[in-house]
Amino acid sequence: xxxxxxxxxxxxxxxxxxxxxxxxxxxxxxxxxxxxxxxxxxxxxxxxxxxxxxxxxxxxxxxxxxxxxxxxxxxxxxxxxxxxxxxxxxxxxxxxxxxxxxxxxxxxxxxxxxxxxxxxxxxx
Numbered sequence: 001x002x003x004x005x006x007x008x009x010x011x012x013x014x015x016x017x018x019x020x021x022x023x024x025x026x027x028x029x030x031x032x033x034x035x036x037x038x039x040x041x042x043x044x045x046x047x048x049x050x051x052x053x054x055x056x057x058x059x060x061x062x063x064x065x066x067x068x069x070x071x072x073x074x075x076x077x078x079x080x081x082x083x084x085x086x087x088x089x090x091x092x093x094x095x096x097x098x099x100x101x102x103x104x105x106x107x108x109x110x111x112x113x114x115x116x117x118x119x120x121x122x123x124x
Contacts, residue, residue, distance in 0.1 A: 014045060014057050015112035023047055026115045029055075034071035034084060036060050045111055046071035048095055050082055056095035057111040062086045063100075070108070 010026040016039065023037040029049035037045045037057075044060035048071075060068045065088035073084040075095070083092040083101055092101040098110035 009117060010115040011118045012047060012049075012055060013114050013116050014039075014047070015114075016040070020114070020116070022118065023057075032075055034073065034075070036068065036071040044068045044071075046073075046084065047113065048075060048082075048084065050075065050095075054082070055113040055115060056082065057113040058084070058093060058095060058098045059108040059110075061108070062088050062091075063106055063108060064089050064091055 012023045012026055012029065013020040014023060021040065029035060029047065031049050031051045031053065034046045034048045037047050039045055045057045046060040048056045058070060060070050062069050064086065067088060069087050070084055070093065072087050075082065075084050077083065078092065078101060082095040084095060085092045091103065093108055094101060096110065098108040100106040
């Protein structure tokens, strides 16, 4: 049986040094579009759900222009690799690795990401 993600309580979570960080409900992500998420340390991540329902997360800051805009970029694939093109200067970043496809010397942070059932808070 296949469950439509929109009918589940699945939450999108990123792996940070401190553990898994909940970003939002899976149903809040539109396939082919990104959203920006504020991380506990003040940085931002760009979180994507592709049209195959795979989840990706990379740093939201465009290293070429310095602005936090990668979540607003256009998504696509190049040789089977999912990418986002920056809305500033159009450099493409591999969503799985963070590697810039147009300048091999540049990379942004890529985060492990998952959809998980939220855990109830621990009771003391």
